[in-house]
Amino acid sequence: MNISIGGLAGRTGAKVQTIRYYEQIALMPEPQRTHGGQRRYEAGAVKRLAFIRHARLLGFSLDQIRNLLDLADHPGRDCTSADSIAREHLGAVKAKIAALNSLKKELTRMVKTCSGTDAAHCLVIETLANHDLCSSANHGVVT
Amino acid sequence: MNISIGGLAGRTGAKVQTIRYYEQIALMPEPQRTHGGQRRYEAGAVKRLAFIRHARLLGFSLDQIRNLLDLADHPGRDCTSADSIAREHLGAVKAKIAALNSLKKELTRMVKTCSGTDAAHCLVIETLANHDLCSSANHGVVT
DNA sequence: TCTTGAACCTCTAGTCACTGTAGAGATTAA
DNA sequence: TTAATCTCTACAGTGACTAGAGGTTCAAGA
Structure with a gap:
């Protein structure tokens, strides 16, 4: 994998700025960086961002999404x-x-x-x- | 007439801060002031604010309301x-x-x-x- | 007339979920 | 190598308010 922020944007329909914004509010984790400081994402990031965008399309707030993601991250937990x-x-x-x-x-x-x-x-x-x-x-x- | 901002708020259902905000964005005209600097409103202000609140309840944007008010202020104009x-x-x-x-x-x-x-x-x-x-x-x- | 306390004042910052911009640096294809 | 494209940070702006700090004024009762 190891795609750039533009690649991630293209794959999910989110804008580059929006992805950085999600990182800023800790909805997306900080990715690895290249030697030059650019973000490089793994496959997991595509999944997570797709989850977020889908939930946004369904009108959930980012706070609700944060909770839903927390649950998705812990599959054994009560839903x-x-x-x-x-x-x-x-x-x-x-x-x-x-x-x-x-x-x-x-x-x-x-x-x-x-x-x-x-x-x-x-x-x-x-x-x-x-x-x-x-x-x-x-x-x-x-x- | 000559009511305070709180009186105007009570009569229209708007909050005091909202009224000051409307004044700030020039949706409501600047009222007269007491010697001590407090706002005092005439009957026209009640009407105008009621118009605004009603339009807001109907979901019009403040920009749309600005245009509608402009028309309401000029009864001869084409509607x-x-x-x-x-x-x-x-x-x-x-x-x-x-x-x-x-x-x-x-x-x-x-x-x-x-x-x-x-x-x-x-x-x-x-x-x-x-x-x-x-x-x-x-x-x-x-x- | 004096006191009290509710209502008022200005100013600033925060809300939500982004979007847009500037100016600089990094990466990639030809 | 060079040009084009991409990315970086940082900050301002959106709409329609809302909240709070810290200080001032007003009206009613004693």
């Missing part, structure tokens, strides 16, 4: 906490979907009725200015 | 751009919902089959380690 991290995240995703759906409804109502004339009679602006025109108790999402 | 800001935002919300739904599917599959034993056979960890076990082409969301 209940991995399960609960995933369940917790699933719950958050579901909540976000619900909030966004209520948002969508509101926005659709706002947009549908805009006649596109002057701002004085624009429903978009009017709705925003006047909370009563809106059914939003609280969408609970700030995107 | 097409307000409409298009709202439409654009609606599109983003819809896209996010779609991405989160595909995420939810994936996570549900991951979580459902976890037997809760040791990490060596944990599907959560296995799925993350092995991209092939996962149907995610790209969920497109990083939450």
Whole structure:
């Protein structure tokens, strides 16, 4: 193996800077260096980074990923906490979907009725200015 | 009127620090001050801040809100751009919902089959380690 | 009028997960 | 050998706030 940081980036889809960042926050271990100071990675690094990127794509936070990696590094350990991290995240995703759906409804109502004339009679602006025109108790999402 | 920053916060649900932040980025105008230097707000400030908070609840960015406020300040102007800001935002919300739904599917599959034993056979960890076990082409969301 | 304590002030730094830049040095292919 | 490409460190910036330190002002009660 012994690939450069660019090679690792190419293999995993992560950016070079992102890899260095992961090393900085100790999510990736410090690799060996060449005589000239450049990083050289083993096969294990590709696996680990792929794990991280995949978990990021699924929306896990780096802190959650840190815990998941810790578990992955110790195969004998009880995996209940991995399960609960995933369940917790699933719950958050579901909540976000619900909030966004209520948002969508509101926005659709706002947009549908805009006649596109002057701002004085624009429903978009009017709705925003006047909370009563809106059914939003609280969408609970700030995107 | 002539209320303090705390009074304004109480009336709108914004935090005191947030109001000062909005002033700093020129989203809220600089209010009058008491002899001792404390902020005192007129009724217009309550309206404007309510507009901002409402728009934030609906997920608009501060930049979008800046544009919307500009339109609200000029009632004679054409409101097409307000409409298009709202439409654009609606599109983003819809896209996010779609991405989160595909995420939810994936996570549900991951979580459902976890037997809760040791990490060596944990599907959560296995799925993350092995991209092939996962149907995610790209969920497109990083939450 | 004086005292008290809650609310206010400014300023700075931190959050999350990166991304981008500058200027210098290392490596590789022709 | 030289040019092109890659990599290095260090730091600033993103969005939308939030938190804290350390000091000042205001309004209400005695």
